[in-house]
Amino acid sequence: MDLLIDVPVLVAAKQKMPMIKVLVEDPRAGEVRVKMFASGVCHSCLHAYDGSHATPMPMILGDEGSGIVESVGSGVTTLVPGDHVIISWLLNCGTCPPCRDGKPAHCWAPSPFGALLDNTQRFKNAETGEPVLHYGPATYAPYTVVPESSAIKIRKDMPLDKAALIGCSVTTGFGSVTNAAGARPGESVAIVGCGGVGLNAVQGARVAGANPIIAIDTSDAALQMAKKFGATHLINASRDDVVAETLKICPRGVNHSIAAVGSTKAMQNGVEILGSGGTMVILGAPPNGAVLEIDPIFILGKERGIRGSKYGSSNPHVEFPMLIELYLAGKLDLDSLVTGNYRIDQSNEAFEILAQGGAGRGLITFEQ
Known part of the structure; x- marks a missing residue:
């Protein structure tokens, strides 16, 4: 069943993103739908927002997040509803030689920008029916759909707000x-x-x-x-x-x-x-x-x-659990990274603050 969500959508560069009602489709074969818990505010998305990187529109931004699996498509074998996951923005196929060699950043068949692996979207404007594009995993959506390989299962005692940061900035820098x-x-x-x-x-x-x-x-x-x-x-x-x-x-x-x-x-x-x-x-x-x-x-x-x-030349399926273990052992500081907390309807404000420079990472958290 399609889900109705309110989400900020990028419709023009250098303009505030309006909150638009969007339908999120069920996951298809090999995909999962995730109820998002938190999403980091990333410079990559800022580049789309401010027009410094050419970006197709309309698009839902967000490439760093965590959440809980809400439903799974046919053929999914590694995840079940209720699993806690970090979202990887590498929407890789998981089957080509580089993927099997643990180098998903070199995937031979990455999804086209704005779509999933089959070159289609799972978002559509609730009023017009127009497809809404994905910025990678589109983690600014309260619910998002990603390939099974892009939702990495994590231990449930890891705080999901801190786990979100591992989805991009921590893994890339580390x-x-x-x-x-x-x-x-x-x-x-x-x-x-x-x-x-x-x-x-x-x-x-x-x-x-x-x-x-x-x-x-x-x-x-x-x-x-x-x-x-x-x-x-x-x-x-x-x-x-x-x-x-x-x-x-x-x-x-x-x-x-x-x-x-x-x-x-x-x-x-x-x-x-x-x-x-x-x-x-x-x-x-x-x-x-x-x-x-x-x-x-x-x-x-x-x-x-x-x-x-x-992505820090990493294999997220290996790197994410390792970084979690470092955090829980007190060897990796995620708590101090967060210097701003926002609701999803404050995403424009989060980008404006990010553009001003300063230290740390902004974090959007969703109502649960």
Whole structure:
């Protein structure tokens, strides 16, 4: 049976999202419908909201969330109604060689942007019948439908509001250091950009035993949070020369830099602070058309490298439970990440606050 929900829908960039009545279809074969508990407020969605990334519309945003399975489609074998889940925004097929190799970010058959794996939607405008597009898993909807492979079952004693953050920012930032960079104890890591993702890169570096851990941002508030999460050195890019200050700390350059903000200037800094054999991992997504200019001799001469990392180069089915265990053991701080709490009808306000900068992560919670 279709469910009627009230949900903010992106209908035009740089305009407030109206609350619209939308019908959520039953899950089809291999899918589950999830009653959402919480959703993080993510920069990726902000880029759609403010028009810096071209986005088809009308669309329901949200790519980080948690909830409880409400119903399952035919053929679903790993989930039942009542299971607690974190939503993975990787709507991967689960059957191609990269998926079976634990690399779902390399899936050969990802869903088209705005749809599920079969290129159709499960949302429609209740008045017009017009399809409403999915921003990945569309976690701003009180109920959403995702493939079985994108709803990762978790232990029920894990608080669902904190679990939501693992769905994107925690996994992306943490994994950029532990998976993509492969940082080892005693290696130096610099994190350029200490928003929700960058703060978790700091945590990944701390858990990995990296030292020093250099946090770089233009916000003193963000830098102080980075210190709380494990940064050993702080550099304010609005006041200081990032390259010069970093080289004072690590005269031969850093082993790893993490570009956790969608700024080509930040990425340029991330390259220039690399030592011999060092690698910059790109996490942040710049505006469409942005170009990064690199001197190839600088890369070649000391065997430096640049690589991208999607979703922290993680396998969510492995990473999510591991991060939960770290949290419950007191080794991963999720509580301090949340600096703003919102209802779903306050999503425009949440984006406006996110756009102003500052520290931490906003969290939308749904009525239960």
